[in-house]
Amino acid sequence: MLRGDLVEATGGVLVDPERLRAVRRLGLGARGDAAFDRIAVLVERLVDVPVALVTVLEDDRQYLPGQVGLPEPLAEAREMPLRHSLSRHVVEAGQLLVVPDTQADPLMRDHPAVHELGARAFAGVPLTDSDGHVLGTLSVMDREPRAWTHSEIAVLVELGEVCSSELRLRIAREIADEARRRAESAHDQLSLLGEVTETLSATMDIDEALGRLGRMAAGRLADWCVVALAEPSGTVRHVSAAHHDPAYAKEAERLAQLAAAAPREMKSLVAAMQRAALPIRADSADPASLRARISPGEIVEIAERIGLGAYLIAPITAPVGRRIVGVVMLVNGPARGAFGEAEEQTAVEIGRRAGLAVDNSRLYGRQRHVAEVLQHSMLPRLPEIPGVELHARYLPAQVGTAVGGDWYDAFVQPDGSVMLAVGDVSGHDIEAAATMGQVRNLVRGDAYGRDDEPGPLLAQLDRALHGLGMPAAATAVLARLRRDDDGYEVTFSNAGHPPPVLLRPDGDVEVWWETPEPLLGLVPRDERSTHRRRVQPGSTLLLYTDGLVEHPAQLIDDGVGRVLRELQGSGAVPIEELCTRLLDTATRRDDDIALLAIRLR
Template identity: 80%
Template sequence: MLDSPARLCAVGRLGLGPRADVAFDRIAVLVERLIDAPVSLVTVITADRQFLPGQVGMPEPFAADREMPITHSLSRHVVQAGRMLVVEDIRADPAMRDNPAVHDVGAISFAGVPLTDSDGQVLGTLAVMDREPRTWTASEIALLVDLGEVCSSELRLRIAREIADEARRAAESAHDQLTLLGELTETLSATMDIDEALGRLGRMVAGRLADWCVVALAEPSGAVRHVSAAHFDPAYAEDAERLARLAADAPRDMKAMLAAVQRAAGPVRRDAADPASLRRRTSTGEIAEIAERLGFDSYLITPITAPVGRRSVGALMLVNGAGRGVFGAAEEGTAVEIGRRAGQAVDNSRLYGRQRHVAEVLQHSMLPQLPDIPGIELHARYLPAQIGAAVGGDWYDAFVQPDGSVMLAVGDVSGHDIEAAATMGQVRNLVRGDAYGRDDEPGPLLSQLDRALHGLSMPAAATAVLVRLRPDESGYELTFANAGHPPPVLLRPDGEVEVWWEDPEPLLGLVPRDDRSTHRRRVLPGSTLLLYTDGLVEQPAALIDEGIRRIRTVLEDGAAMPLDDLCGQILGTVTRRDDDIAVLVIRLS
């Protein structure tokens, strides 16, 4: 009866421990005055303790401690019997005469009425004791029963209030956990870098679902791929990072944890964790030392589960210190859902990585090998957008004509997918096939390309810059045409930078135009020409002029730089890569 789970749950909801309670002390004083008993008690009884939230007349140390062992409790007999008990002489009562309270408290006579909750469970007593034999009168018993009802009503009110608070906290927790899941989904989908995603996951969970956590991920081969740890308190950040490093350097320990989760085929929860057991299961004692420092009183391990085949690919370990308490069913359910969503993110990342690799190989296979040309140094880069399929419509090209002139081209077919890349390959080949062996200037060549796109019914809209470079005795004659593309930029030998703005002409593939312009420039040896696509200079909510200003600054500061380094500096001006970038840098000697 004393250890009934339902009764102990109700006692726990009262929150009455070894301390005085003003309301129950007043009732004890009232009972003492009205019944004229030397000892008056309001008791609440757990499985092994009797608390005294209200008392008058108890000797020390019980009066100060407000508790006593269950062995000293006379009221426990009321709880066990489930009814009022009245004893004139405890020394003559077979059930009570050996109770240590006879000697330690001086209790000789006793009367106690049960205090009950709304379900009739006895939680404690309102009791009186005397230090000599006593016959309790009917009026005294009636008064004790009435005041016991007052105490029971107060207990029931407090339990109802706590149940309401629990419901409110549960609703808030459910809302918080739903919010966490929503934010987590957004975070996991915001990056395809799975190490970054799992690190963010840990930082989001720590403090909201647990005091701290460890996230581990395995490769399909079984090797440990990722370990990260996070604590809600920034003061423990270094400890968490150190623990993650130690765990990553102890793959056998992490494999054992992952294997345990796989065997369990579900979450593993321990409400009473012991750092000593962790010390036995890890290859280095420092892991256990750090865990104890972070707080290792309860934990919950849930698998990170891939959606296909429901296979476990990792584990999320949530840990609480003593202050936060144990994990409940709600936290377990949320943790399982986090593991499921993290598993989907892992699968998506791996699939994306495979697709991105294929796309990058495809993209680079469609871009040309730059020729070796005496007196002209060429360097090119292609960078895919950081989102999407890592393949798009940007391209560059350079080839030598039979007459010794050099054709240079940079273009951008609209789109960021396989179709755009395929169209780009066709447009680039059309440029080569149409221009090679002909003396036409870039303007007429782009007009012919426009006619070909329409005549062949190619669904392309593209920008392009086409340049013909002819060496002569004093340098180079350069002619170019621009179809809706960002302007070429020239770094002169004297360090000045020219941006070749011209009146804009329409994109290729929209409306055929027979009179595209050709522009002429004299270029001196020692100059550097930059051709590029709009991903280099266009940023959301910013003018293209700002992007061109950035590359001007790089060119002015990097005139003496090796071409490869200069190209890297130019690409470094891009703060975010929402679009593909193709860059062709030409240095003339």
């Protein structure tokens, strides 16, 4: 087809998004390609021309993956601005273009390629994809006017089809790779959602859970991540940040600290999310605009250093009332690129699951507070006794709602002796706590005003539990403390409970091991043993529940040994500090701990 048959170029073809998407799938840039170089050499020989080119056109430049005959530095550069391209006329027209003499052609006579490359004759055929988009050309140039023959044009068309077939094959391969990557990404994101759910449900500490969430999203879904949570009042209660590159860990931590110290900005971000009620996605961030809106400016400076490009902000949505209570902000540096629809859907689902965790945490917090108030209301106020210093601690488990069956008690008998008790009713629920209250009251009611030793008192308690039909299984140590002329006498009985421990004034420690006797509430025993010890003034007696010394992977002896090592040499340590030290040694926090310390003056 001669130049006069060329349809008027529209210019819009070059920027057609579908055409550009196909060009970019080829991955051909400013570099040579062996396959297309071979085709250019073949054309140069068969058509007998000084210059043969395989071109691919972007919206602003022309790449030359195949060429022969171009002068340097163009031959090395493999690209040129679009204004220097003769092939653009082929792409815009979408059909064969044959020009015998460019200087005689009104459109081409002033073209830069005519003067700079000496292109006096030109012929080009379009290279197309499977959808008919023209991606580039197979073209030839001569430095003299030339009447192109039909056989030369036929060779050019045939080899153009070979080029088009190669382009289509590469595009099809890339589409298949994209589908595979999408499938892998979908699988990875599905796996990520499963891990997020497991992480959020593994702890009721919402700050810890959201911190873990950010660390999981960084690298898997984005380069870095910021998670912010607001209270119903609007107060920002949590900000955490994580980067996939450990080298930026300190920078991310500093960014989170600055953001937490700038609640206005965080509240504004959450409020914007509440107004939009949809994810916010942008392919690029404007640092200048951010600096104008965010104070301190160091936040934006850090963001630029760790990579500020595309971003995606998804709401953390509480299921009750669909309230937006926070945001998950995902950010990519320039190298990673923009977020897609799949990432947006995953981020929204992460926000939904995080919102459920927030609601569960708040509900758990309220239940735990009520449970702790209930538990402490059941524990007695210790009496003030001349010469005897009493100190007690109750530490709830870190799991569940903190209601358990652990208890302690101390009260003065009419004869001046002091009854001491520590026990543990099996179970970790409201029923265990209620049973604990009943058992403690039975001990008080049965023991008060009686001279019986602890063994008979525990035997009577055992009979009462069976006679009253109380479904209780409990361990307990019951002791009576009496003052005599030169010290104290302690008598005690142990029903399946960890042994009492005595810390002497000189710092030595002894454990009151005795032959184990059954728990209360199992099989009634007519008799239970009473054991007797002499204790010198200045000593500290410790009664405690098994949460202090037990661990699933250890024997109770190991836990008792740990307590002994902590107590050794601590005879002069204040009793409150001593109790704190002991509780700090506890390795198992899925059980309550009751601790009663008695220092004898």
